[in-house]
Amino acid sequence: MNKSIELKDGSQIAVIGGGPAGSFFAYFALDFAERYGMDIGVDIIEGKDFNCAGPTGCNHCGGIVSESLIQSLSTEGIILPSNVIRRGIESYTMHLEQGSTVIETPLNEQRIASMFRGLGPRGIKDNEQLSFDNYLMELSHQKGATLISGRVTETKKTPDGIVLKTKDGFEKKYDLVVGAVGLNARTFKLFQQINPSFVPPKTTKTHICEFHLGKDMINEYFGNSMHVFLLNLPNIKFGALIPKGNYVTMVLLGSDINKEIVAAFLESEPVRSCFPEDIDLNDYMPCQCYPSINILGAKSAFDDRMILIGDSASSKLYKNGIGAAYITAKAAARTAIFEGVSKHDFKKHYQPVCNELDRDNIIGKFIFLVTTVIQKSPILKKGLLRMVVKEQKKEKNKRYMSSVLWDTFTGSAPYTDIFKRTLNPILIKNLIGNTFSGLIIGTKSK
Ligand SMILES: Cc1cc2nc3c(=O)[nH]c(=O)nc-3n(C[C@H](O)[C@H](O)[C@H](O)COP(=O)(O)OP(=O)(O)OC[C@H]3O[C@@H](n4cnc5c(N)ncnc54)[C@H](O)[C@@H]3O)c2cc1C
Structure with missing residues (x-):
């Protein structure tokens, strides 16, 4: 029970999911293994094509990369290229029913970036820009990860590994399987088959939509400011309008956001006053969705030779989920390479990192x-x-x-x-x- 299982030269790791958590894990596992002098193979298996516009290539998100993540990445030598960043956010404009005010960045530096997780909203014509998720996946590919396109549909435990199968007939046995599958309920079932005590994270529905307003209108009405709303509307904890290239992304966080709540938000005076008076916003909306968000961390997110990371394990409540994906992915990679891949190893070296995020979220809830x-x-x-x-x-x-x-x-x-x-x-x-x-x-x- 308390034994460590160590990876060795030739060990094979599968990362299911090529979102931020999966790419960060692959990047750090290969980086640590190289420093340790160990030769491992890492496959990232991803079902989406992040070079596609619209929902097919998108991992549904507000697209803000926080200051703390930009700082952490730059200390790793990872600098987001300008063709991934759609706008540098210089200030926040806070809107209440009582009025609004600009809050400048505390450090007077432009260090928050807005980006698209896929190529961009449905029908986007801007081919010079790159998707954030694709950039991270390419980064791990350059480190040595093999990218496999497909959806994992079967998992099977054997005495010395875990066998994965994809929809297209790909099959391979791995020494470690990493679940970076976001909040995908169907894929969670595959992990419950190999680890019955795994309890997936608790989630709630949010809302995202895009408005294609064009650069001129965005410069005039939004500038480089992210607009945040603290309004007395039911279920909404936080609403934001985020300028990005030719688009403005609207994000609503709270509990069980639905069509009626979105309509009430859009019709409220502080929100309407951010847009030109005479436009019908429905004519400018190519994409909208109601994605889930992690509001309570998973339980037993690891076992011998398997671990879940990012949104699939513990995240940061309502904010900086990509930053939390970076933290859990790096901790899991460090454990796998330097400590081992048994349940005991993950419990001792990975669980405390998730516990810290979960504890911080209790304060976040307050x-x-x-x-x-x-x-x-x-x-x-x-x-x-x-x-x-x-x-x-x-x-x-x-x-x-x-x-x-x-x-x-x-x-x-x-x-x-x-x-x-x-x-x-x-x-x-x-x-x-x-x-x-x-x-x-x-x-x-x-
Ligand atoms: C409305 C909203 C706004 C948000 N805004 C922000 C923000 O502005 N900034 C921020 O930092 N965070 C934000 N987040 C949180 C952020 O989106 C997540 O925390 C982050 O995407 C988690 O990364 P991940 O890699 O764990 O999961 P994901 O990004 O969800 O990636 C999971 C990947 O796994 C793949 N996958 C799943 N199952 C399989 C399978 N069986 N086979 C192959 N591939 C599979 C999926 O295709 C997907 O690409 C927001 C979330 C929501 C809902």
């Missing part, structure tokens, strides 16, 4: 609960708006609430850090002060 209370209270929202408007005129190191909101919106910092900063007595004093002055004076700013 932060979003407080945000919901604020969303419902016009008085608190007025106070918050007054405070941020004032802070934006101050030196950067005195913008306490702005930095809390920035990191909550971008997902750049752990929720635990954000929470600790909300306990700053100056922040609390200023929020109370601005809420009372807001009651007396009132605020409407733009």
Whole structure:
């Protein structure tokens, strides 16, 4: 039970899923093995073609690469090329029913990128740009991973490995199988067949749609600012409009988002006022979907010779899922190469990383609960708006609430850090002060 199973020269690893988690795993496993002097084979098996436009090539996401991930990647020597980045985000514009205000990046650097996971929305004509997921998969290919196109449809455990079969008849036995399958319920069943104690993550429905507005309209109405909305609308925890090349991506996060909730959001005055007055947004919408998001980590996401990573295991609540995929993928690769691939090895060296993400999400849930209370209270929202408007005129190191909101919106910092900063007595004093002055004076700013 407590024995380690070690990989050796010639060992074969299958990575099911070539999204960020799968590509990061392959990249780091090959990198660590090279440093360790071990010669392994890594196959990435992916069912989608990320060079396709529309749903066939897309892994449904807001497409924001957080500051913390950009920083981590650059320390690994991975710099996102300009043809993957559709726009550098310089600021956030926060919209409430009471008014709106711009929150500048705390460090005055353009370090958040917006991108498309596939080639882009249905009908996209821009052939010079590259898909983010394709870029990462190519990166792991350059490291030595073999890319296999197909969907895995069968998994079978043998005494010394796991056999995979794809829909197209490909079959191979592996020493380790890595599940980087996002939130694909059908593929989860294949993992439950080889590890019956695996409990998939809990999910809820979100919404994404794209508006094809063209560069001129986007420059005029959105610029390089991501627009975020804290509105008193049921089920919505967070709404955003993200400019990307010729498109604006709308993202709604919360619980069980449906058509009616989307319509209410689009019809609200703060959202309408971001777009030109006379346009019918339905005429500009080539793509929309209701993807699931991970809201509670998986249980028993590993066993002898198998491990799940990224969204399939633990993620960051509502934000920076790609950053969490990077963290879990790297931890799994480190464990597999340097420690071993038994249940015991993963429990000792991989589980603590997932536990840390899960614990941070408990604080995240509390932060979003407080945000919901604020969303419902016009008085608190007025106070918050007054405070941020004032802070934006101050030196950067005195913008306490702005930095809390920035990191909550971008997902750049752990929720635990954000929470600790909300306990700053100056922040609390200023929020109370601005809420009372807001009651007396009132605020409407733009
Ligand atoms: C509305 C919304 C907005 C989001 N916005 C952001 C954001 O702005 N920034 C951010 O960092 N994160 C965001 N996320 C989260 C982010 O999308 C995920 O955390 C991230 O995609 C997880 O990566 P992954 O590799 O684990 O899974 P995925 O990206 O889902 O990749 C899984 C891959 O596995 C493949 N696969 C599944 N089953 C099989 C099979 N049987 N055979 C072969 N291949 C298979 C799939 O085709 C897919 O390519 C958002 C999520 C949602 C829902």
